[in-house]
Amino acid sequence: MGRLLQLLLRNGGFVTLVFVELFCFMLIVNYNTSQAVIWANTTDIFVGRLMERRQRVSDYFSLQERADSLAVMVDSLQERLASARYVQVPVRDMFYRVTYDSITGTDSLRRKYNRPLYEYVSARVIENSVTSVNNWLLLNRGKNDHIEPHTAVVTPNGIVGIVRHVSDNFSIVMSVLHSQTRITASVAGTGAFGSLEWEGGSPEEMVLRNIPKHFKERITPGARVVTSGYSLMFPRDIPVGIVEGYANADDENPHFLVVRVKLSQSMSDITDVSVVRNPFSPEIDSLKSKIKQ
């Protein structure tokens, strides 16, 4: 403190000068027209740059929010896409209203009776494995987010798995890389469908089994494999992967074909997923229970 005081005293002239000049500066920019104009322009430029930098910084910090809002947007678009692909149900003796179909860009009479509407809930993968025989994922969504067991988990690139267990805030997903996975998938454009399974080994490859034999010629390498829509969980036409190689007779079941499928969603690199809810599944389940009895 003493040294600081000494420094002030020794440089008293300079310190006084700084204060006096600051005061003069204030006088000049407040009471002189031309200098005030120059000062205003200078501060405008400076403040502009400052605001720009501030904007950049705040943009950076809001990236998370923006990513989340984009995830929500992707969800809603997927929702509409999945719903649009769903079988549309014409209804007799109804009062029809023309609504604008934002997907096909046409006025549609039928869209009003589309059902069911899939609901997509975005979630983040907080645990994932691809190396074991049975792989699981952990999502940061649970009952509180209306997630139920036996719902599909997808990304815009492909399928991820099926929710098996749900706690209040988290859920465990059976990865498609699981020995018990059976998902009905079809080869796009052929009508050939089979059961998608994982035989272990490469986390990028699955097999499509139980394809009826007469599809042998029509399944070519590179063909797209998509979900069939025959399951309650996965909406139609969710991408699964592409066909690798030609379809061959299944060793285990020679009456059917088997073909290898390269997954379009790399299972080892997943951060954001969507859980697909089908609001009609309880109704369909209760209906199906009648034939099991």
Add this chain to the structure above:
Amino acid sequence: MNSSLFPNIWRFLGLILGQCLLLKQAVQSLGSAYFNIILYPMFILLLPLQLAAPYLVLLGFAVGISVDMFYQTPGVHASAGAFAGFIRGLVFTAFAPKGGFNAKDPIFAPHYVSWQTFLSVSGVFFFLYLFWYYSVEAFTFVYFTSIVLKTLSSWGITMIFVILYAALFNPKQ
């Protein structure tokens, strides 16, 4: 110190009035925007040698703001005056003989130091003052060339008045 008080007060008033009533009118009647005659920093130059730097800065500000009242440029002359008060010490240090100016000399004037020293010191002092003054007046270094030209032309004319002032009044206190 007391004996130097009144001469300085008279100089203060005399230089402000001379500056604002005579020199300002003279320059205005010549109608030139390229030079100015600014003699009042003479007051700062002739303040007692022993005066501490903070007082010089404050007195420089005082004389500057008084001149600003007449020029209607609040702050411009005050800023330059305060700056002149600050650099006076630096210029003196730069030009002083070894051991500083004679401690018995009350002020820095040709009566005590040689004319040569007086002219060198006041030349540098007025140049720095004028450069600061025109910089503040322009308020941007975009017109740096114009600032330097104005400073040089004003410096030449002002120095004539500085010599006239020193020769005519021959200040001793």
